[in-house]
Amino acid sequence: MTLTDLKRFLIGEPFPTSREVHERLDKIRALAVFASDPISSNAYATEAIMSVLIVLGSGALSLTLPLGLAVAGLVVLVIASYIQTIFHYPDGGGAYTVAKDNLGTSASLVAAAALLTDYILTVSVSVSAGVRAVTSAFPQVFEYRILIALVAIAFITWINLRGVRESGTIFAIPTYAFVGGVLTVILIGLARYYGLFGAAPIPPVVDQVASEESLVGFAYIWLLLRAFAGGTTALTGIEAISNGVQAFKPPESRNAVVTMVAMGVMAMTLFVGITFLATHLKLVPHEAESILSQLARRVTGGGFLYYWVQLFTALILFLAANTGYQGFPQLSSFLAKDNYLPRWLHNRGDRLVFSAGILVLAVAAGIIVVIFRADEIAMLPLYALGVMLSFSISQSGMFRLMGRIAHLEPGQTMQTLVTEIHYESNARRKQVMNAFGALITGIVFLILVATKFVEGGWVFVLLIPALYYLFSTIHRHYENVSAALSTKGLTIEDVTSVADVVVVPIADVHRGTVRAIEYAKRLSRDVRALTIITSPEMEERLMRRWNRFPEITADVTLVTIAYDYRDILNPLVDYITSVNEEEFPDQITTIVVPEFVPEHASERILHNQTANRLRARLKQYKDIVIIDVPFHLDSQI
């Protein structure tokens, strides 16, 4: 089985480019593929608020619901803004494109750097959280957690490489099973809480927290802000759809918006439902059991439905990684298209997904998992920073765009850098909404930086400029290449002429070198066989064989150079460059290299690599052209 066969077996047959539109996602699959991260946030977002408030004692937990509603309000704001983004930028690109079009390159690169970082962390954090669920159930595999996490990453990578449609099909079941399970728990909980349909009431919780602290003034507000910031983890992954509009079946924008709304409704229903019940059932966060588990156990009494929720919570935490697998390759393909990342990140692979981006993401996430030893708690300080920063930038961009639209007359149209804008009647109102969104997410970002700085947030603060620098360096390289290759003002006189000389380095006279010399004789009348003599025996043998074939060697100059060292590469290169630079300056010198090609690649180890090393060395010279004349074991010459 060849490597190609193995690839076919793993990834499947390649799809033709024309099939691209058929491989796109319908709304059901799209929701599963894009929404796994925001939906899975419900496994911990409510708890993230409560675990801050608990400092004030269990009485303060009643603040969870208002804070949760505020988070939900923010989500609605952000989603509304992204719906505008999708309509105005139907080719996708989200925060990056919005910023590029409205705020300039720098802002767009910062947004992109923030999001790329966050997508990588989405994968590492989600997979590590999933592994924690596994190792909690089976503590004996704890020591293999890094390996398990890497296998999980490999698995999700594999599914994604097989194509977005296929991965949508595979990931749909756990996503919808989780949503259905939690929704059922919420409905039963509400029924029992309000005594509807004759449901039995839920037994009250015994208050477990003794110590209470009372904070006043700034400290109190700061704590509320931190609790709110904790709740905003529910927002991670929301923007992925706006990057991936082109992954939807036509009409792309409409389908993307419908999916985004469905995602928002679904995620917020669960979030508000969980938060409402957690508050009203007076649940208290503690280490041993998550809020969602407490809620499900209390509401269902611990039966089948409870285990269903637990199982699919673990699974969807794993699958939340998939949002990273949508966002990262899409966004990096936009950056690659604009020459800020290597261009091959813009190429679609065999199955029409951005395979290179998927693999880069998998490797990066794998490295982070190894560095942090699959401990997602240690990674969290870095997480969610990127998404908030990009939200804020994106909303600022939309604010600017709405401002430009507000200046249009009814019926008027204007071409921006990347899109076409039309008059809209309520642009000013939308602009206010965007300003509000930008402000809130900006404040949340600053809170996150401030509260998480010492725990690791500083890495993020260093990483963004580093990535920015990387993007700029790559961009400059491509600009230089493009300028150098440009045919502007090119005439035939500009082309370097070819020197009438061919050098053929040989170590011996055999069928391989004879073939090369004969080939060289077709190129020039001045063919020079170049040989480095390292011992008298070698010289004697070479001359004997050389003189045996006068019909071949007659018109060829034999250049012999005596050399008192063993590594003949230096004198070969010296002679060739002297021909190129002194004898024929500013012309192209041609080198014909006889190359022995063994039957099997493994046999290469049995032969000197002089030909390969010579080629590598000569590559640095501008005007040297190398011709490989292969000689196969079973060749005629």
Next chain:
Amino acid sequence: MTLTDLKRFLIGEPFPTSREVHERLDKIRALAVFASDPISSNAYATEAIMSVLIVLGSGALSLTLPLGLAVAGLVVLVIASYIQTIFHYPDGGGAYTVAKDNLGTSASLVAAAALLTDYILTVSVSVSAGVRAVTSAFPQVFEYRILIALVAIAFITWINLRGVRESGTIFAIPTYAFVGGVLTVILIGLARYYGLFGAAPIPPVVDQVASEESLVGFAYIWLLLRAFAGGTTALTGIEAISNGVQAFKPPESRNAVVTMVAMGVMAMTLFVGITFLATHLKLVPHEAESILSQLARRVTGGGFLYYWVQLFTALILFLAANTGYQGFPQLSSFLAKDNYLPRWLHNRGDRLVFSAGILVLAVAAGIIVVIFRADEIAMLPLYALGVMLSFSISQSGMFRLMGRIAHLEPGQTMQTLVTEIHYESNARRKQVMNAFGALITGIVFLILVATKFVEGGWVFVLLIPALYYLFSTIHRHYENVSAALSTKGLTIEDVTSVADVVVVPIADVHRGTVRAIEYAKRLSRDVRALTIITSPEMEERLMRRWNRFPEITADVTLVTIAYDYRDILNPLVDYITSVNEEEFPDQITTIVVPEFVPEHASERILHNQTANRLRARLKQYKDIVIIDVPFHLDSQI
């Protein structure tokens, strides 16, 4: 600092080939370089006999001296035989050459396989034993023992790569310090034992062994044989000088023989001295302290001299590895010269040593150290088997040679396969000695295989045929290559003609491709620019640019192939091979590949590797010649 600078810094400036003879070893250095293994054997050889005899109770330990003398007798026999070998085979090669000349290829390859295995084990075992000495002194570094062993291997490798003369200088001090220290202990011990010069007598040892076993008949003889076999570990490394005759200053043979005799005298003086005193002082082997340490402590009372002996015992155990560093590269260079190993093992490196062999040895020994976790006790069952087998083969070969010499008349001379033999008056007597040596070493080999088979000796029994197969396969490959390259019966009509066509694969029209097309136009009137069209936009852009330069593109055929996948390698290769096989069968087809060469190698990651991948794919076709036309960023075209 470039890689070359780093190499210069580590290894030193390269030596010219003409300096080879100046880099050779004088006798003082040669003894240090070659004899470290046989001399270091004294650290454990006596104990190896005693630890078998102790089964019979401490009374049986008095048998140690006669067995030790028998071993010493065997050493004399073997050395006498190798002195003959050195005189008859002054180009070196030891058991391998002797067997090749007298017993045929198969025997020589078996001897070579056995010795190569043993040299690798010499390194792993010695270094691990040295590390054990270190970790006994500093138990806290025990967990780093594998790392320490690898660093030690790297160090010895580094010294050896710097040249044999330099390593001789460095290794001389510990070797002579060990010999001097142990010799002083023996002399003081004898003086005190016999009460010479008024020396104080040595206090007697309390008998520590209670249990005694009494064996009769075969079991008793078997035990004596095993004790004797244990003592023969003193023989390991003796043959290295016979491989390395060419490492000596002229007169090579004479100097090698003098060194061999000196080594034998030195090693046997120590061995017999230690064995004599150990027996007469009634020392008993036990785990906590080695016999040599007991002896030194008892004789010196544990002062400065005792620590001197202990320190240099540890050091020389490390350095015994160096015998492997002499034997392996020398022997593998002989095998490589005869085409049984890759030819580059026969090339001398920058410092005139066989650098490739040194590195192969280091890697192999490192792998064994890692596999056995630096536990030399676990490696011992494999060790010493090879050296005994090669002794026996070598002596058999000398037996045969002496038989041939015995048939010569006085003054008569005969040319064998590799050497010239003359009449010798006492050839029959030498032949008897060789027969005896071959028989004894053969028996010892069989005893070793039998006693160590289950503990790991079976690996050796499998390894020798495996290496034999490897040698034969490599040999066959070189034979095939040589036959294919042979110019026997070659005429100019045999040379494949060159088709009048050049294919230039291009993805775009830019300065790089224009340069390649212009180059191609010099080679043929039928130049075809080949381009794979994957999207309508690409086709449109290409055609626009193509038509912009009629003076360049007028005589060139533009071949466009529409392709509905992204990886364009297959259609490129398909077109090129169809030109080669269908349009111009049995002719050489020329492909000109425009190649963009980035300024820094790291920038390669920013460009598609299509040119490199195409070259790799086309290499498997016999009659396709590839021309790389480089384009540098700062080039004129």
